[in-house]
Amino acid sequence: MRLVDDGDPSGLAAIEQLNPHTGRAYVLGVTGNPGSGKSTLVDGLIRQLRTRGESVGVVAIDPTSPFSGGAILGDRVRMADHALDEGVYIRSVATRGNLGGISRSTPAILHVLDAMGFDWLIVETVGVGQDEVDIAAFADTCVVVTVPGLGDEVQASKAGILEVADVFVVNKADRPGADRLVRELSQMLDLDDNHLRWRPPIVRTIATSNDGLGELLGEVERHRAEAGADLDARRHRRNRHLTRLLALGEAARRIDEYLAGDGWQALDDQIAAGTLSPFAAAFSVLGDIDFS
């Protein structure tokens, strides 16, 4: 996987050899705002699936900013929980700020885990930034985790997340405002015409005490069964999405390479002198790079 991250051609060749073994895993996206408790929820789902003897690979997209480069401690704790279980693999991926971080390593890890034969792949993301929505968008089933008591701005942004949601979770459902949130989501779904064939159910959970996780998994299974006819179209869409992200990631890598070199210095001087705008400089950079 490291080879693919680094854009090494031999890594790419290795990835290509896995192609025939991929496409079997069922990809579950779990997305939600920070503080929605989605990590705890995913842990609960892992336990449920393990009880049924099914294996689970998890890629947790870590929204840590590029400036620190750190990882969220919680994920390391989670790793330790399942350290002795070969049927579980959890990996955190820091977004690191450039498109390359999220777009290259995450799909590569999923590709490898798929080929390794995991029954389920869970992609856990924060549902605020665009990158995270991107990843969630190509899951076979996408679970959107909401939580009572966040501000208006968050509520408004839920309208955007409506189209990626196959199943809604209202987590921390024992908190004040849970009924209201369920009602709001339900009203949003009433107004929505994107879900004529499948109306996303709203499941109440309290992940910390495992409440509702069985029901959640049941709804995921129901979506898997009923939306099976759409799966092919969905995977075509995913492949396109994925190719786009990967191409963008590689383009970003080459642009960064250019900006670290001498070519940039001349442009920088012109911008500082007021004879060139960053807009024109950007076109100049693209023209100078060999993308082939």
Added chain:
Amino acid sequence: MRLVDDGDPSGLAAIEQLNPHTGRAYVLGVTGNPGSGKSTLVDGLIRQLRTRGESVGVVAIDPTSPFSGGAILGDRVRMADHALDEGVYIRSVATRGNLGGISRSTPAILHVLDAMGFDWLIVETVGVGQDEVDIAAFADTCVVVTVPGLGDEVQASKAGILEVADVFVVNKADRPGADRLVRELSQMLDLDDNHLRWRPPIVRTIATSNDGLGELLGEVERHRAEAGADLDARRHRRNRHLTRLLALGEAARRIDEYLAGDGWQALDDQIAAGTLSPFAAAFSVLGDIDFS
């Protein structure tokens, strides 16, 4: 501005003509999690600055997902508040999901507002996704708005935001947990060695009742005065950052154009047949596009 959004060369030429008139406005970045009350805070700052007779342009990056395309209602309400004041311009920019949305129009709007002679430009962003941190990173002074009572995950991600913060705000400072949050931020700053010359102050505010806004503006002015020596280096960094974002945005536009055409169909078929991975397809796409 629309011309620049669309990648029209005549729009680019117009932007270039503005170059000599830019670089005068002071750019204030205000970033914070959803629900931190930063819009209310920015409104308070606008009122303060207007009382002093200074003009303010605001670009509010709207984290609405690409799937809905909608804008947050609150911003339209804000526009109405200042509709008759020529010294205030507020514009919401939806991120729209592709890099092009945020990276092309936001800098272009700032460039134009700068040339128009606004004294202050405020860029208001959500501090979770990468794009938003990107924008905040090239402000002359960056204000990070925090709020008591969010989850652990949010606290952890603050480590990442430490390096972009010049001034911390603890908003909703009358809420339980405000003291603890101030203490945590202060401890983070104690451990941090990036701020040897300037230790970001922590200002308590209650934006809804204007409490602390005068102090906040005072700290911004103090940063402006004391960090003046760094301003040149900062603007060089910003120009590079901006050029990078713009180049990425343009690359994204061309990749999307390609993926909408016939070239993609052939690749899509091969991926579906298992003879090509999206990884190799991405390289093929980049090789086919003329970026010059």
